[in-house]
Amino acid sequence: MAQDKLRSLLRQVQNSTLPVDDALEHLKTLPFEDLGYAKIDHHRKIRNGFPEVIYCEGKTIDQIKGITGALMKTDNNILGTRATKEMFEAVREIAPNAVYHKSARCIVVNPKKEDFHPERYIAVVTAGTSDIPVAEEAAVTAETFGNRVERLYDVGVAGLHRLLARLDKLRGAYVVIVVAGMEGALASVVGGLVDRPVLAVPTSVGYGASFHGIAALLTMLNSCASGVSVVNIDNGFGAAYTASLIMKD
Template identity: 50%
Template structure:
């Protein structure tokens, strides 16, 4: 049950006399946020404000802390997600959290239904320049799918073999938002934006030789793109790109 549905259900129960105001008040105390031990405060209202529930950032947290936060969130959200989870941490979480699924390439752990139907019309196309960019690209893809959006993947279509991209023009033409993930010199988003008629979200990765400066070179290339309609997120931020793409589709849906 979503936060909106849970709040509506509680208000309906009070109006019908099934729940007295005192009980409802106790429930509402933790409706906005809820303490988890002495180390976290879960923002239960985030999905009401932004359309997306809070996501757990894995690095810096112990498996015990991540598991405790997930257990608090699971009753209030249809999907609970933790990002940047290494396999060793995932193994420990599997022992603590029932029904946890792990996406190894994306490094995401999630409590979610086996199948998630898209909640909004439209398609997010996600392209990666090279195979080494796949962890960031898959982070974007899995995040978008868990958030209820339709995703189409197109991997290893970098500019060093531009014919691979050009032979898959149908992916560009069928997408409503494109996420383009690239390291090295980061040229792929500019090429894609010159061919596509939809917003392009560029994601620089830290993949590259010494002069790529851990992703700064592709970041600057993307920021200086001569193609119009390119927005850029932070280095290796596949999660942020997916949420931005989702906001674009949700806004388009509301404007219909």
């Protein structure tokens, strides 16, 4: 952060030459912290509502540790997605309170409950057990961002009675995330049962003609149920981020 610019900004507010709201707008665009290999956006939460998240896949251990250390200067929960156990062990060297969610492949540092709307919850629904890793990425992301999550797993169209048995939990949700591979039909079914936004996540689960999730993606994009929006294949994080924005309304 450019301390001289921040000091000047605070002096203007102190001297009543700059309105507080105008100062807040300036804060939204303050410089990032440059680590050389990464530019840490400490003010993303001010602009977007949630802090920067570390996408760990493709980064080195040292890069992940450096980025985590920079983000630890704030009091925010820190989320690392697509992380290995090796990455977690390295992060724990500088953040002893870090937690690793194996199924989700997520690291959470400084975990604390924020629960902005305790009366609301996000339902994360999977068609099958094989979809759970993507669903857990969504669930852990949503919880890290301060939401209550209800998990409804293995309730796909091959045995629709399993979903109908949880209809009360499904319809009580403020937002529903549906995670499904194979033909991806569950999103349309759920969309026809609830009056809340449905965020569909196609997964790469399935045999050859599923084309690593493309079949489920196309089914979800062509859903005849209103209110179904679709994110990228296996993108549990993206669905949870959007759900969290809806929850803030």
